[in-house]
Amino acid sequence: MQRRRKATEFVAVAGALMLAAAACGGGGGAKGGGGGGGSAKKALVIGTTDAGVTTVDPAGSYDLPSSTVQYNIFQLLVKIPAGGNKPVPDAAQTCDFTDPKTYKCTMKDGLKFSNGNPLTALDVKFSYDRLIKINDPNGTASAIYGTAGEGGKVADPEATVEAPDPKTVIFHLKAPDATWPVKLTYAAAGIVDHTVFPADKKLEDSKVVGSGPYKLTKFQKDQQAVFEANPNYAGDTKPKVPNVIVRYYKQSSALKLAIEQGEVDVAYRNLSPTEFKALQGESNKGVSVVSGNGTEIRYLVFNVKKAPFDKKEVRQALAHVINRDDIANNIYNGTVQPLYSLVPQGLDGHTEAFKDQYGTPDPAKAKALIQQAGLKTPVPITMWYSPTHYGPATADELNQIKRTLDASGVFSVTLKNTEWEQYQEQYDKQVFQVFQLGWFPDYPDPDDYLSPFLVKGGFFNQNYDNAATDKMIGQEQKETDLQKRVPMFEQIQKTTAEDVPVLPLWQGKQVAAVRTGVTGVQTTFDPSFTFRFYVIDKQ
Numbered sequence: 001m002q003r004r005r006k007a008t009e010f011v012a013v014a015g016a017l018m019l020a021a022a023a024c025g026g027g028g029g030a031k032g033g034g035g036g037g038g039s040a041k042k043a044l045v046i047g048t049t050d051a052g053v054t055t056v057d058p059a060g061s062y063d064l065p066s067s068t069v070q071y072n073i074f075q076l077l078v079k080i081p082a083g084g085n086k087p088v089p090d091a092a093q094t095c096d097f098t099d100p101k102t103y104k105c106t107m108k109d110g111l112k113f114s115n116g117n118p119l120t121a122l123d124v125k126f127s128y129d130r131l132i133k134i135n136d137p138n139g140t141a142s143a144i145y146g147t148a149g150e151g152g153k154v155a156d157p158e159a160t161v162e163a164p165d166p167k168t169v170i171f172h173l174k175a176p177d178a179t180w181p182v183k184l185t186y187a188a189a190g191i192v193d194h195t196v197f198p199a200d201k202k203l204e205d206s207k208v209v210g211s212g213p214y215k216l217t218k219f220q221k222d223q224q225a226v227f228e229a230n231p232n233y234a235g236d237t238k239p240k241v242p243n244v245i246v247r248y249y250k251q252s253s254a255l256k257l258a259i260e261q262g263e264v265d266v267a268y269r270n271l272s273p274t275e276f277k278a279l280q281g282e283s284n285k286g287v288s289v290v291s292g293n294g295t296e297i298r299y300l301v302f303n304v305k306k307a308p309f310d311k312k313e314v315r316q317a318l319a320h321v322i323n324r325d326d327i328a329n330n331i332y333n334g335t336v337q338p339l340y341s342l343v344p345q346g347l348d349g350h351t352e353a354f355k356d357q358y359g360t361p362d363p364a365k366a367k368a369l370i371q372q373a374g375l376k377t378p379v380p381i382t383m384w385y386s387p388t389h390y391g392p393a394t395a396d397e398l399n400q401i402k403r404t405l406d407a408s409g410v411f412s413v414t415l416k417n418t419e420w421e422q423y424q425e426q427y428d429k430q431v432f433q434v435f436q437l438g439w440f441p442d443y444p445d446p447d448d449y450l451s452p453f454l455v456k457g458g459f460f461n462q463n464y465d466n467a468a469t470d471k472m473i474g475q476e477q478k479e480t481d482l483q484k485r486v487p488m489f490e491q492i493q494k495t496t497a498e499d500v501p502v503l504p505l506w507q508g509k510q511v512a513a514v515r516t517g518v519t520g521v522q523t524t525f526d527p528s529f530t531f532r533f534y535v536i537d538k539q
Contacts, residue, residue: 308379
């Protein structure tokens with residue numbers, strides 16, 4: 001599967017208005033509603049700088065802020081449970097392969113949307129078919145459920161779906177795909193009401209309805225999203241608090257002040273490492289910092305047809321010089337950990353391929369490779385980054401990389417940056433020699449960290465093409481036996497470390513600041529990167 005763009009990378013930390021504490025019931029009590037057995041509880045208020053929700057409609061977005069909203073208001077056939085990394089039934093009672101190309105699900109009884117309409121297999125078929133039909137350029141149709149064609153739109157849907165009766169859904173795959181069940185756990189597979197959502201266009205945010213733990217009662221783009229426990233929710237994870245408000249902040253400094261002053265109960269994405277460090281010492285103010293597993297990664301991308309990185313030896317030389325420990329400790333205060341593979345720790349088949357290949361930083365080996373490439377040291381290179389897109393520490397990180405490379409005597413680095421909209425256009429046009437990007441998982445499977453980066457140039461269009469790797473990715477996608485897939489993952493990682501089309505740097509933990517009395521945030525920190533409001537409690 002080739003992806004040209006992934007809007008998860010397009011999460012804009014857009015301008016947002018700070019709201020008063022009493023916004024939309026935030027300061028008042030709310031009864032029952034699935035939380036606390038009928039006792040009065042105030043709304044849980046979550047603050048974030050991850051503004052930029054593209055749309056609440058699952059058919060029109062592919063970004064982390066949008067999917068965070070969607071996971072909490074829509075059900076899926078199967079989901080990743082909190083703390084897990086394998087699909088379990090959600091709206092489905094059971095789902096299984098009946099043969100390598102047929103995936104059959106039986107629906108639970110008594111499912112309803114928040115508006116009271118019944119949820120049946122017809123709604124599941126409708127949801128998948130409209131995703132493919134709408135084929136929104138900001139959506140996930142080509143990225144998750146098909147092959148990208150011109151303009152990034154789906155050229156060949158991976159499956160057709162039938163609903164022979166109200167309780168049965170059958171997906172007919174074009175080819176065997178071991179990742180199909182876990183693909184259905186992504187937010188784009190959210191089930192929508194066929195009587196409410198149009199079949200050929202997105203529904204405006206104010207009108208969306210789902211069948212998940214919460215219903216969305218108010219949405220003001222880049223300002224706030226207000227949720228209420230869905231009384232018709234029939235799942236196994238009832239919300240612990242009846243009302244949730246998400247507030248979007250423009251600056252991390254404003255979010256830090258809000259958690260300190262008790263205006264928000266949880267500050268999640270993106271306080272800076274320095275701000276988190278400061279908050280760790282403020283338990284006397286009723287604030288604590290919690291962390292857990294995360295599978296967000298950062299990496300450098302090389303255009304393998306643009307000098308000097310058209311020579312593999314130059315890419316390998318940079319891999320010999322980079323110092324991940326300095327980045328993790330000096331820039332991120334230990335909130336990230338060095339990453340030596342595209343596949344993050346916590347997923348099946350993870351290896352330390354880049355550590356095995358390059359060991360500790362060694363400028364002498366790097367210089368020998370530069371000489372082998374017929375170049376002189378220091379090699380001048382221009383490295384690009386987007387200064388705000390990935391949070392307030394990005395510039396510090398890239399400057400730390402520059403200092404390391406310059407000090408090695410192997411490279412002489414010129415740093416340049418541009419804001420995200422132009423940045424994505426420029427790397428797509430192959431303007432950059434080497435540039436920084438990040439990745440959040442669509443679903444917790446190693447394939448999601450391999451095929452998008454490696455198959456025929458990757459979604460960032462950097463010209464890498466290794467036929468043997470492409471073939472092996474095709475094989476692992478079809479193999480349903482994990483014990484047989486793991487050696488394939490290991491070989492792909494080994495080849496990637498040898499060719500160095502990208503250079504993994506670090507893997508981020510999930511970190512949040514919480515007020516005293518808030519529990520459950522750590523429960524939702526797992527490899528799926530799904531922030532579940534419904535597991536969080538507030539006393």
